Amino acid sequence: MTTTHGPAGTRDVWLPIPPDEIDGLPEGFRYLHWDAVPEYPGDPGDCVFYAVPYMKDAEVCLRPLPLMGRVEAVQALTAGIEHLLPGLPSMPSGARLCNARGLHDASTAELALTLTLAALRGIPDFVRGQEAEEWRAGFQPALADKSVLIVGYGSIGSSIEDRLTPFECARVARIARTARDTVRGPVHPLSALSALLPDADVVILATPLTDETRGLVGRDFLARMKDGALLVNVARGAIVDTAALLPEVTSGRLRAALDVTDPEPLPAGHPLWHAPGVLITPHVGGPSSAFLPRAKRLLRDQLTLFAAGEPLRNVVATAGRSGGE
Template sequence: MTAKTADVWLPFPAEEIEGLPDSFRYRRWDGEDEFPADPGDCVFYVAPYMKSPEVTVRPLAAMPGLRVVQTLTAGIDHVLGGLGDLRPGVRLCNAAGVHTASTAELALTLALASLRGIPGMVRGQDREEWHAGFYEALADKSFLIVGYGSIGSAVEDRLVPFESGPVARVARTARTTARGPVHALAELPRLLPQADVVVLTTPLTDETRGLADAGFLRRMKDGALLVNVARGPVVDTAALLAEVESGRLRAALDVTDPEPLPAGHPLWHAPNVLITPHVGGSSSAFEPRAKRLLARQLTRFAAGEPVEHTVLVTE
């Protein structure tokens, strides 16, 4: 590769990222209609953050020399539709670790706010109403974390000082950790009835799409809380609506299906549902961590070393 004849597309200005190698021409593109340069010269494409899949994959078909696609999210579902346009051998890397702390923090916030009745208190404040009474705490509550990767593990880390009850862990495959066993997805029917709070942190895959369906929700104990900081389609929205409208379950959702949730959708006003607008990773922690990741990845790429966090290679 001849120095500075290959392009890297970034959603940030290159001068704002410390430690970038000087081997490339850096082009800023954050999903605008106009491309910043000829896509054919791009060898390393950093997908814009929180843009639609249509925007994200739009330049890929015109990038015959591309070698790496880097997302700024842990999930990769928004770029999968464009991978068929790429030549074999292109590496798709995610942003493992960038959103871990922020998303785990929000999962705990959603659980705590829902259990302590904060949404009702905020509405009561608007109406000058005093909502005294007893509310539930995180302390002694049993948790089931579905998707025990870096985010799921970080959720458990943050439960410790709150003195939660037992924590069960589920991932695609069973394994053992220092904290205890991680169960396979097949164990969910046995584990769901034991949990006061079920936290979804799993990536969206063919296996997890619609995972929290009517049967899953039916197995949750009466009064349990479902927290979703994964992806909206992991949950069957119609099935969830039936459960929360009956009053049997509660939900705290950072992601929904559809998303954005349109005006007039019944989830907006369903009882015992707290909704945040997909902000798990959109915090002050995101940008500095994302920039450090890009500097590391591009330094490795410029040196001919394997990039990190590769989740698949095109065939």
């Protein structure tokens, strides 16, 4: 591995998108492109702002961090940052770790609605029928008049409800870590799950993966879902206990549409692949044509704040502080 040193006092910014493709970047930095290739674009010790490569292995993304002795900000391009938290102890005290809240709202909400509609209307079976040249007509449930429960009502959860609005759902209930009121109605705390689950025809998971939510959807959670209900996961695979889900979908009591799984990637031969009533997509909630323009805008806006010495947005942890931000 080779690195190049910048001029004395250089302040490097590492970007996973070529800097000449991002309009309006502030002056005063040397912009370098690094998207997880083996060689670094410069000396990691000169980097003050590190924008983490998107959809790359956590080990690769974390690799330069111990060498970044001057880094002041680490910007993820994902809403979840659990893959970067192991690097926090190696960051200089005071360095901020920022997530990409808002970046994937449109794309992930679109997929949540796509999975919900496809699963309810039996689209996977129609695709198989087309491949077999079979006309598989029949009666299918609609989203209209259904009760939907959104678990995780941050910016993505709110965007999902935006897209549910024209579909004439009977009701939409909302769950988040803390209770609050919105213009659409109350957001209930996680403690209200037991009371709300039995009424939901569709349960959509959009919550971050935390110690509190890991394995949240286990046997008790699933047992409280009504017969025939649909579980949609566009959050993180580890929120669902796969071992608990398998018997529920295998028996046909529940259905599931999963953009994320545990384990992930789902290995060949795993029983979840062929479980009845399960629709699987390979973690494609974020990567769509909506990603790039929003990622560029996020990086430009954060770097403008950074250059001006203003507080950064979406700070989720600060190195050297117990409990983060």
